[in-house]
Amino acid sequence: MNILRKNPEEINIPRPPSGVIRFGEPMALHTTFKTGGPADIWVRPEGDCFPGYAAELFGFARREGVPVFVLGGGANLVVADRGIRGIVLDSGGWTGWEVKAGRETPEAAVRVRSGTAVDALAGALAEQGWSGLEFLAGMPGSVGGAVWMNARCREQSISDILIETEIIDMDGVSFDPLRVPCKDGDFSYKRSPFQGRNVLITEARFALKKGDPEELRRTLAALRLDRKANGQFRAPSAGSVFKNNRAFGKPTGMIIDELGLKGLSSGGASVASWHGNFIINTGHASAADIRALTETLIGKVHAALGLTLEPEILFVGDWGES
DSSP states (O other), X not given: XXXXXXXXXXXXXXXXSSEEEEEXXXXXXXXXXXXXOXXXXXXXXXXXXXHHHHHHHHHHHHXXXXXXXXXXXXXXXXEOTTOEEEEEEEOTTOOOEEEEEOSSSSEEEEEEETXXXXXXXXXXXXXXXXXXXXXXXXXXXXXXXXXXXXXXXXXXXXXXXXXXXXXXXXXXXXXXXXXXXXXXXXXXXXXXXXXXXXXXXXXXXXXXXXXXXHHHHHHHHHHHHHHHHTTTTSSSEEEESBOOOGGGSSOHHHHHHHTTOTXXXXXXXXXXXXXXXXXXXXXXXXXXXXXXXXXXXHXXXXXXXXXXXXXXXXXXXXXXXX
């Protein structure tokens, strides 16, 4: 990656027709944990130029041997204190949706750009009387990230309503968009077929049903209030740190609570006093603090109960490991 050793003004990276490109951008500005070191190059295309520019950027990165990391809403990430080497492509400027409804049926489908915030989408559809995505109310993050993770809440997953996903295969021969139908068996609990692949999710299409706007508004308000009551927004965090495993017999947060681990800390990171499955940034946490506390919890639960917790947050970037 010799290109990254040059001065920023010497790097002939394609500029988006509209949007922002910065060098040494702190990733703490783009994650809900409010931690993370600098990205060598951070670029956020705005508007309709996004798919075409992304393809151009991937071609450049392939020629120069520079890695590209795709950033969604930053809601489930811990970026290393050293930052991210290469290019960070921020999808937050690629937003919007279109509903297509049948004339004689109460069903519809909505095609959504991947940078769209899931809470904003759920709210807008509810106002129009479309049901299906309200379980995402109050959830941070983007549509692309939610599909990638197969986001789940209230016993409902994204895959339950997903019809198809449009992707760009960053390792493919070309960078033309590909449509991938949602098939039985491709998704499972917080897993999608896109995990472990070098792809950019550009759009997703979801099934909707007609609903009563007033009833949907009440549902959304209750879900948002519940998230607030659970303390998800009291301090910078990523919400639940660990997946729930039904084989354990109880939620992970309850397991951590019953072992007396709420309040356990590492540097500026602490297990929330109000929820055993939340790690919070108390104000000065480093990414290393959060990772160390995550690993400590895994070790303590395994030592006490023989259970192995699986993180759902992702540790990305340059951790200085061989």
